[in-house]
Amino acid sequence: MNIRVAKTSTSPTTSPPVATETFVKKRIGATEIAILAMATAIYTVLAMLNAGFTIAGLALIYVPYAFAVVAAMWFGVWGAMGAYFGTVLMSPFWGYGYPIGAVFGVPDVLSPIIVGLALRKLSIDPTLRDKRSFFLWILIGALVAPSIEALTAMPVFIALGWYTPQYAFTYGYALYVCGDALGLIIVGTILMRALSGYMTKTSLYFKNFIYRQVESA
């Protein structure tokens, strides 16, 4: 799907001015699909390995969340969407089954999208070197987004009959937020600091959240 936006500029030379056109292709192509597939695969593998860090059915440290947020920061919505498909694919290993995985995928993809969008809007430094960027990363990534995610995930646990409402909105909620927050603080921060410099220089980096702009004449 190519959306071509024409940028018209005038020549600075003598009259009459000649209009030249450069096209900024806002495109969704093979790269986006390949990123999404790889993000899905990595999320699934991490979630399968993470099954060892669980307590009371919830992860004490949820590393895949950290990866999904970091992927959203680097690859925009395509990195974040890996969390949805990844949740579907890993669901049997966590005892959910595919249809429940498809429902759980929604809260799982919600928070990386919130973090990715909010932090891009606030134009933080992806390497988290300054205090403002680091503070916003922790505030939105480790507190706000997991809190919203947990609020949307707990009703599913209750509807399935796995958690009582009393457990879900006390210990269950706290464990869910803690798992995501710890994963992001411990693993996500190191990944952002170590790899953002490299990733921003590659052709895979998304400056915008949805479109990877490729300039062509």
Place this chain on the structure above:
Amino acid sequence: MYSLYVKRNNFICNLNPVTKTVIPFSLMLLGIISSYLVVDLIILAVSVLLLVLSRLSAATLRPYLRTIAFLSIVFSINWLFFSTGTGAPIFVIGWLKVTEHALVATLTGITRLLIFILTSILYMGTISTSELIEGLRKLKVPYIVCFILMMAMRFFPTLAADLNMIKEAQMSRGTEFEKGSPILRAKKTVAILIPLLVLSFRRVAVISYGLEARAFTPSLRSLNRTFFKESPMRPRDKVIVTVCIVAFVGMAIYEILRGNFGVGGAGGVV
């Protein structure tokens, strides 16, 4: 790592991919919408019967049985300790009051867990990647979704190989991944994750160039793609699919008329 599929010659494995997809999904959905423990137990019995017919080895089931046992204990404790105590008490030990409602809810939760895991194993163990995509495509799942799932599944063996290679390289440098607190172990995973991500996304760049060179486009044109090898839909497949659909629709209508739809999990009815 992910694929449990081994080609076998039996009734379940020889079914059409559409049938192989419809059976586990309809069983899972029936388990979700049913609010009766008895119905859940019948669905569980059907799932076990299908697993036996598919002749999956016991070694395949063992790790999942461990997950089932662990989660069953968690759900039991959850209901027995955290339920508000509605219904007639069965026994009281000090402050712990086990009611009929809590017991039924626990059993419903565990039965559903068993249904989900066993039907997932049935699905993963009886369908190959290409059959999975064929089944989903014939069920009108968008091509691009199928393509993403297929590509992700093809990445699993590569990722697993990379993961092992990096882990062994780090272990040879003295990293002990199995030792330490969960926080310390999570920190140690970074030593695996960083090289794994760099390797993986370098591979993405190569794959995307390859796809573009072959004029791949995730547009509407790709909707008319065909399969190199297509499995025929035999009469037995049609009968099984019809039974699954009728059972699901019938159960859904019954639950809606009873007013139980969607809340069956929060307690369950005997």
